[in-house]
Amino acid sequence: MAYDLEFERPLAELDKRIQGLQRKGDRLKADERAQLRSLEQQLEERTRQIYGNLTRWQRVQVARHRDRPYTNDYIKLICDDYFEMRGDRRYGDDRAIQGGMASIDGKTVFILGHQKGRDLKEKTECSFGLTHPEGCRKALRMMREAERFHMPVITFIDTQGASPGLEDEQRGISQAIAENLEVMPRLHTPILSIVIGEGGSGGALAFGVADRILMLENAIYMVASPEAAASILWRDSAFASHAAEAMRITAPDLLELGLIEQIIPEPVGGAHRNHLEMAETLKAAILENLAELERLPMDVLLEKRYQRYRNIGAFATEPVKAGSGSNR
Amino acid sequence: MAYDLEFERPLAELDKRIQGLQRKGDRLKADERAQLRSLEQQLEERTRQIYGNLTRWQRVQVARHRDRPYTNDYIKLICDDYFEMRGDRRYGDDRAIQGGMASIDGKTVFILGHQKGRDLKEKTECSFGLTHPEGCRKALRMMREAERFHMPVITFIDTQGASPGLEDEQRGISQAIAENLEVMPRLHTPILSIVIGEGGSGGALAFGVADRILMLENAIYMVASPEAAASILWRDSAFASHAAEAMRITAPDLLELGLIEQIIPEPVGGAHRNHLEMAETLKAAILENLAELERLPMDVLLEKRYQRYRNIGAFATEPVKAGSGSNR
Amino acid sequence: MKDESQPALPVNSQNGNHPETIPSVAVSARALPDNLAVKCPNCRELLVGKDWEKNNHVCPRCGHHFRLSAEQRIELLLDEGTFEELAADLIPTDPLEFVSRSQSYRAKLEDEQAKSGLKESVVAGTGKIEGLPLALAIMDFRFIGGSMGSVAGEKITRAIEKGLEDHIPVLIVSASGGARMQEGLLSLMQMAKISAALARLSEAGVPYISLLTDPTTGGVMASFASLGDVILAEPGALIGFSGPRVVEQFMHQRLPKDTNTSEFVLAHGMIDAIVHRRMLRATLAKLLRLYHNAGRSAVIG
Amino acid sequence: MKDESQPALPVNSQNGNHPETIPSVAVSARALPDNLAVKCPNCRELLVGKDWEKNNHVCPRCGHHFRLSAEQRIELLLDEGTFEELAADLIPTDPLEFVSRSQSYRAKLEDEQAKSGLKESVVAGTGKIEGLPLALAIMDFRFIGGSMGSVAGEKITRAIEKGLEDHIPVLIVSASGGARMQEGLLSLMQMAKISAALARLSEAGVPYISLLTDPTTGGVMASFASLGDVILAEPGALIGFSGPRVVEQFMHQRLPKDTNTSEFVLAHGMIDAIVHRRMLRATLAKLLRLYHNAGRSAVIG
Ligand SMILES: [Zn+2]
């Protein structure tokens, strides 16, 4: 796996030298061997250092890395049994959203999320993870099933947003997102959402009304993609990096703002460097959080979920002029 | 309004003579005036006699009469206030099914039904009353609204069946009908269905799972249209009249079979002869039945509705050979 | 096909044909003599009867899934010896005293019973798959095209009620052309009756798996067959509301080749999966396990 | 349009233009001087200001519905003198300390407040229509394009809570380009917060009427605006998830002329009715009456 992001250039150079030495194999001299060890140490240290100090815009690039694990990768690595459920029973089977019933450590859950697709064929099939109305409705169907059978719902969020095509408008992408937002707060089963890559706008939120929201260390979550925000704010998407900084889109930002519950650490150099290690950390976090959520009586769970959202918002109050209105 | 059905020929002749005399107006002689009165009496008697002895196939023709009142006619004549609700919030607004919130005698209900359409333009717009998946889903949305606000649901059934087009298959006409059949038995509000014309197959049943089913005197209700049944049974739709007889599709048949609760009498010569009188009779029947249904506690209502369907079926039992199975 | 033996079943589909073989044997549950051959209606391959049977009545060349009898289906899916029949004593009557142009309904019933060895188009009961219990109802297309009358409706309802009582998952295997004309509106109302029972099952949190096999059409598809928590289909089955013939005839539409097949309904979001017969038992076992291991043990088993 | 004043609002739509008139007057709630004229952006007709006002700011020639301020909307809809404001003391802050390339968010807020005479993009309160009480929230497009930040979200939520407490119907009049970028994810989460409150309202059997006016797009359309028990729209309003510009730019699709209008969403089954502004008050009154007269009096009023 190459180091192909711009800020990884120092790592790429170290990696090149390491590979040069490794290619010698058995012919490696003693001092070269020492040098290799030293370079490998340097690479790990530099990786740790660089990845420990990413700017927000760099995190956007990591979150979008083409080798980053996707929903289906995690399902494969985390679940011991899986039955994919397809279709919204109304119009189609949106491959941008995939999921089904799965067994994690012997316990059945519903697990679903955005699938961006890795190669061009899969990307096209999955609409690059941009959900259509059918994807929202398929997810809703699964959530209702989960509720019926007292299975927790786990959603993986990884999208730039909902699909903005003409056909999406025709089939009610707004309505589909809105319906999820109305049903999820009252779903009588625990919901755990994890932003595994990009969380973008309504296309993310429609899968992210949860009891707890976790984010992978380098994941981002935002009201609009940095490009879209820059375009809206300054009529120029070239200012995306600026928008990324201004909008506070990283996991630490959002933890600080109280909008997420937990950050899940990634392997050194990002989730894409080690899918298996990432999946194991993620699995542990899922199990721990689910165990805590399942201890709560249903009415407490629902009340806490409601209050979680009810209390979001930052505003001040100022005295109202006499007679101009009443306060709550 | 002409007498244009085949079995109405004697009436048409009487009517023609009556009209001939009426055209004379003031120029009518005394004996002609007496003749006119006699002819009018004869017409009414003959009408009463013919309409009192309709064969099943003749009733099919009356139920399909082009001047027969449709859902929207009744809504106009029965309701003192009406707000039409449109759309399934998923794909479209099926004009084959129309309805909304309405006030009957000051009380709010949801009222909806098939609209066949009178002229060609309206017929086309309404798909001749053949519901698309969107029509079922629109109705379901209204029924859920009715449940939420404790309003009774009144459905008017008047269709040859659900629409059998390719697009209907693509958007899940089967699924749409099935979903109504699953939701209606558990809908927490009274449901009253009235077959006002033709009740055909799944396209009718999807709007007819009710606490009580009433039928207008000349309405028909059947598992498949006589033409379709003949085609299925004898590979020839020309035997439709035969199928109509064999399948027992009239209101008296179905009352006898215990499949409907009540027959609503039509004006002399059929509902199409006097929309206003028909609407008044219908309104009275609706109010009376609703009042009775609303007196029941919800759990009793739902249990009775369940048992209403649970007990449908005619079968015998015979001793089972030893060891070949267990009985209930 | 000129008699009353067919329900509302579309013909002329690529899957709607019976295999060309000795008729009363190929569609029965009895084993074939060693030397008999069956012709695949899809690829025209001549299949050796014994091999064809061992291959679960699937054509090894093109994968065509032949229809199974209820008995064969039970053998394919359930743990051996676990099937216990329910409501086996129910027999059809002629509630409408159906006046037919040809054979009377009573005579027809007797004929079909003799030919198929079945009393009706549905077999209901309980059984186990990989040790996990379930209630089930299986439609048998041999009996008047798997059509739904009062007895079929009652048996399916009893299977659902059994699932509800014992809190065990319910499986319905559909194979039907729809409602049975000879029982008139009683027949249509079975769709409402079964769906109402399923609504109770669903409210009680008991899973329902619907398996669609060739063919599943008409009122069956427009009711319980479409209401599964999970809906599976065998490959290449004819599945739809109207048959292609009806659509082409009444709507004057020409249909693409795969209209109203398993693949069509999957593509249009109506079912969860197409499962090859070879994998069917394993898939059902997986589903039963997943439901069985639900958090608050909604399902006892 | 080159500053930060616009939210996620699509431009270039036939309805997205401000009327060509003296800007600060035409969009304010204050009465026009007798001799002023306004040009209809749709049909280019020159309208006499006073006539235009009497006609509820609708072009008498082509029916174009001009945007209304929250104050004008209240005057149009409510019984005179019945409006009581809720949560009037809430004012926006700058929770992200938003680092902007141009004007700071704080400065922008001050500017917009001065220009519009509003503290935020939403006015909430209670009132009556033909004597029947309701809780309501009205978005005002003049304030940063009606964009949703924390204050807008909070005010709308309080209106819903008021409806829930007093068991009176809730009306939300939308006019918004969507979420406000400068409050980042806090802004997106307002959609979830409002929708959750609406879910409680719905469970309690209290009616919610959503009125869509020009423009209703983005996160607003994809949440509460689409959740009405009844959804009404004014004619010719821009309504949709993405603006036409986004669709054409990102999806490389050319759009038919009426895409994402009131007429479009009605045709696609997303709303119940398009109501001319002249009939709006009467229609709302009818709906309130119908809800009020529900059988078991779910609604007290
Ligand atoms: Zn073959």
Ligand SMILES: [Zn+2]
């Ligand atoms: Zn104009």
